[in-house]
Amino acid sequence: MSRRVVVTGMGLAAGAARDRESFAKACFDGAGSIRSCTAFDPSGLSTVQFGEVEGLAAADEPNGRYFELLRQSAESFLKDTGLTKEEIASWGTRCRMFFGTLIFSSDAFYRHSLRKKAGAAGSDSFIAHMNDFSAYAKSLLGVEGSLSIVSSSCAAGKTAAGMALDYIRNGLSERAIVGGVDALSIVTAYGFNALKSLSADTSNPFDESRDGINIGECGAFFLFESLEGAKARGARILGEIAGYALGNDAYHITSPRPDGEGAYRVMQDALKDAGITPADIGCINAHGTGTLANDAMEMKALEKLFGDVGHEIALSSTKALLGHCMGASGAIELASVLLSLTEQKYIPMPRLATRIGDAQNLRLSDESFTLDAEYAIKNSFAFSGNSAALVVRRYEKGKERAV
Structure with a gap:
């Protein structure tokens, strides 16, 4: 174990x-x-x-x-x-x-x-x-x-x-x-x-x-x-790191694979590593750079994996607030995920007007709202096909999940 x-x-x-x-x-x-x-x-x-x-x-x-x-x-x-x-x-x-x-x-x-x-x-x-x-x-x-x-x-x-x-x-x-x-x-x-x-x-x-x-x-x-x-040692616990996966779609040195299959696979692998299914996810912190190619690719992957789970999933990108912090973006965005799960609040994208994507259960908003999420997944999709997905779980004392 x-x-x-x-x-x-x-x-x-x-x-x-x-x-x-x-x-x-x-x-x-x-x-x-x-x-x-x-x-x-x-x-x-x-x-x-x-x-x-x-x-x-x-x-x-x-x-x-x-x-x-x-x-x-x-x-x-x-x-x-x-x-x-x-x-x-x-x-x-x-x-x-x-x-x-x-x-x-x-x-x-x-x-x-x-x-x-x-x-x-x-x-x-x-x-x-x-x-x-x-x-x-x-x-x-x-x-x-x-x-x-x-x-x-x-x-x-x-x-x-x-x-x-x-x-x-x-x-x-x-x-x-x-x-x-x-x-x-x-x-x-x-x-x-x-x-x-x-x-x-x-x-x-x-x-x-x-x-x-x-x-x-x-x-x-x-x-x-x-x-x-x-x-x-009686430490205060902010959250649990439940699983992760790394991948590389080997498509292009700067462009992501347009159909999103590389992103889809790494998210699948992260969920498997955490021992959960897409239906367990309540919150997604996307890579979400704001470029035409990345956002279109990532939305395709998200809709394929989470579009039919039967409940609403909050979807956001912290880059709407901080910009793209390069190699450190995954670190600061982990902080935002932990805080979202702890406070059960959505991090808004203030300039969102007309969203892309057809899966209406993936909820994007320019305003904060209350979450009901135990698990979140955090994505990072980078140059040369480098990709990573991390599954984070809200920590509640006395409710530790056995694996």
């Missing part, structure tokens, strides 16, 4: 929020962080709208924002869990870290290239320091166990969570700190601009008028641990 895995704390930096209470209020109120970019000069791009974290210090080096997001998320995590670095260190190698990201090295390399082009000296050791963020992340939280960095494109944060689930389930670790951080990046902005994937205004997932993404930034950390361990 595999061990049950629960979440007993979270820390984050997203929009104006630096704790789960303020993040929950912003989500349920539909208060987004997409605004005119101040992190860098966007004048050469097709949009100026980005999902910025408020209050970050101005920095000539974009990586300054990255390290600040790391620090703020870690501080929020320690406050939320009530732990200290010393307590985490005392767990030794029985606490590991799993971390999803993809932006840090790209902007670091870009700045390095500019300095070299300008004839700057003394930067030959740059490559050896490209991944300094990983050592910094461990040091912020006192982790002494192994660190696994995942860069499976925009499925990285969700993949990191799945890896942690496997390690704890199988007794390879008692606890894991799981997270993801990505800051706004010049390289990423111009890359998506070249792909013509940026929204001219503000992203509107699953709407007929959608025209692309807003790139966002965030940081988030979670404490995963066995249910037995959490109970033994």
Whole structure:
């Protein structure tokens, strides 16, 4: 019998929020962080709208924002869990870290290239320091166990969570700190601009008028641990990670498979891993980027799997509020799923006007409403076919489900 895995704390930096209470209020109120970019000069791009974290210090080096997001998320995590670095260190190698990201090295390399082009000296050791963020992340939280960095494109944060689930389930670790951080990046902005994937205004997932993404930034950390361990130390439990699956549809380097079969399969596999059926799901947090191709593909997969379950399922995309936070999107969106299940509230998409899709039991809304959901599924569908789905269960003391 595999061990049950629960979440007993979270820390984050997203929009104006630096704790789960303020993040929950912003989500349920539909208060987004997409605004005119101040992190860098966007004048050469097709949009100026980005999902910025408020209050970050101005920095000539974009990586300054990255390290600040790391620090703020870690501080929020320690406050939320009530732990200290010393307590985490005392767990030794029985606490590991799993971390999803993809932006840090790209902007670091870009700045390095500019300095070299300008004839700057003394930067030959740059490559050896490209991944300094990983050592910094461990040091912020006192982790002494192994660190696994995942860069499976925009499925990285969700993949990191799945890896942690496997390690704890199988007794390879008692606890894991799981997270993801990505800051706004010049390289990423111009890359998506070249792909013509940026929204001219503000992203509107699953709407007929959608025209692309807003790139966002965030940081988030979670404490995963066995249910037995959490109970033994009297930890507050925020939810259960019930199952996950990874996949790759091997269709195209940037475009999703149009018929949604890859997305359909990975969701099926995640439900199977959790030991439930589509009818058990009450809430879906979609990848929902706001691009024509992704939303159409994902809606096809969702309708095929959930369109005939016989009851209403709430469907939402947190990217409508925060933008697409790249490799960290799966991490911050896990926070929104846990809060939705805990509070039994829907996270609205404030600009939704004319929804796509024919399955009317999949309910999308521009306003929050009360949920009746025990299970949620969280999707991440990324470049190169990388995909991940995570099943989250509402935790109610005394109602632990046996497997």
